[in-house]
Amino acid sequence: MITLLEALVEGADGTYASKQDLRNLEHAMFSWAERKEAYLAVQTNETSIIDRAMTLMQASKTTPNDNAIDKARIVRCRRDLTLALRYYALGMLLQDEEMLKDRFLYWQKNVLQAMGLHHYHGVQFVFESICTELPKEQANLFKPYFKLGEQTIMSN
Template sequence: MITLLENVLERADGNYVSPEDLQLLDKALSSWKARKAAYNALQEKEPDIISAAVTMMKNGDRFESKPMDSLGVDRCQRDMTLGLRCCALAMLLQDEEMLKDRVLYWQQNIFRAMQLNYQGYKFLWQAVKSQLPGEQAAFFSPYMKLAHEMMAAE
């Protein structure tokens, strides 16, 4: 929404807001209550979501040969919590660009420097789907998908 508002302001620049931009704003505002409810549900379920995602990651085939130690689990929980909260804010504000700018580019650079193909968002998405009702989880889908695609890219 922040990016949307910035774009609308830039395009208007001394003129009235166009009918197309007004429709975009109406659409964003019409889903506010439902997105806010999904955001609040996610916040309430965050410990369960993070726990489920870390468990799925630890039990996945990626760590069969070398299980994660406690430091790895702590870092994984920290990274997943940050990612989940940023995806939640991006969903609430309907702002993929903010998600990219605030966390994904930064995370992407770190994981590339470490030569890791990070799969955490895949597990987060599975955990979100298991912990939230389908309608609420669906709001998160584009943001989790974007995060997973950016982090898993080679």
């Protein structure tokens, strides 16, 4: 929504907003209540979403099956997944893919590349958890943002 409002202000500099800009804003305003409810549901269920994501990640074939994973790594992973969940939720609430990319995805991509992780699937487990913990209509609101995240992080 921030990017949408910025585009509207830029496009209407010294003139009136275009009909398309007004339609886009109207659509964003129309879906606000639904997005706000999904955001609040994530906030309320954050612990269970992250717990489920951690369980899915530890049981998956995409993470090392190392019983000696230290508690510090688990704490960091939990913290990172929580941060990701909060940014994805904010991106969905504001209906703002550019904000999500600028404030989180590019940073996460750089961190993962620096760590040598080229096939990281952690946020995939967060999305799976959202799909389990929230009603389908609310979970579906997150789908384009997690898809964007996967595309951004896995791109070169």
